[in-house]
Amino acid sequence: MTFYKIAEGVFVVIGGSFPKCNTVVIIADEVVVIDPGCSVEDLRGFLMAQDLDLRKIDTVILSHIHPDHITHTMRLNRLSGCRIAANEITAPLFNEKEEMKKFLGFHKGNPVRKLWEQLVNERMYGAFDEGRVDEVLKKGDTFGLGDITLKTLHTPGHLPDHMCIEIVEPNIIFASDLDLTEFGPYYGHPNSSIRDFKMSIKKVQHGEYDGLISGHLRDPLIVDYKTRLAAYARQIRIREDLVLSAILEGANTMPEITANPIIYPSLTNPVFLQFETWMIEHHVSSLIDRGLVEEDKGKIKEI
DSSP states (O other): OOOOEETTTTTEOOSSSSSOOOEEEESSSSSEEEOOOSOHHOOOOOOOEEEEEEGGGEEEEEESSOOHHHHHHHHHHHHHEEEEEEEEEEHHHHHHHHHHHHHOOOOOTTTTHHHHHHHHHHHHHTOOOOOOOOOOOOOOOEETTTEEEEEEEEEEESSTTTEEEETTHHHHHHHEOOOOTTTTOOSSSOOOOEEEEEHHHHHHTTSSSSEEEEOOOOOOOEEEHHHHHHHHHHHHHHHHHHHHHHHHTTOOOOHHHHTOOOOSSSOOOHHHHHHHHHHHHHHHHHHHHHHHHEEEEEEEEEO
């Protein structure tokens, strides 16, 4: 079990990379858990080190609906009776798991839906548990926790419901899946948006924070986040250049483009091929919008 003390009353229990995530714990007038995707035993161990236990959790806040970020929510709710808080887009998806699946592109007609459900159940067990959000958050809503204040910041692109959490005191932002990992920005669903992702990166860059907490890095606190976010955003253009190069070299359909993986280094699972395909589709749409390629009768070609 690894955790970091970010400031007085602000901690991060490390979950690390997908299918887990880093979990922020606030210990103030309430015990608040943000994105309970770390190992539940690690969270238990951390709380025990603070003379607390899982039953003392007052509130769980969800940054967005991805399974790795909501994994243990209902387990913690059953143990502690904690309230669950999520934004206006996330809340109805959490309340209706079939709507969540459709939102993420895995409607009943998707040929890899069962494999994705299996992946979630095996590696993020609990994410599909039925439950309801108790408090719906609007953009800019605040939580007063004594000496610590939390504020929501809507940052779509990764998903339409993605939000960051500003920890006003001590002036830190939990950026969730604006995570600054080597993998780079993830926009692997039909309703993800490269344009919105870029705008959200700029929104966070323009904030004057003393640091950024990543949702997936094992060393989670980033002080030079403005520089790191600029490099993070550049990966989008690098990928787009690679997609354009593949088209110029004769790849005219999605299967031809994804035959040589651009985003995932090794496509050993049909679910990850689906993620790769959705991301490449966003890049092709971007190239069409930029007037660099066109699609005619199912064929993608240079203009």
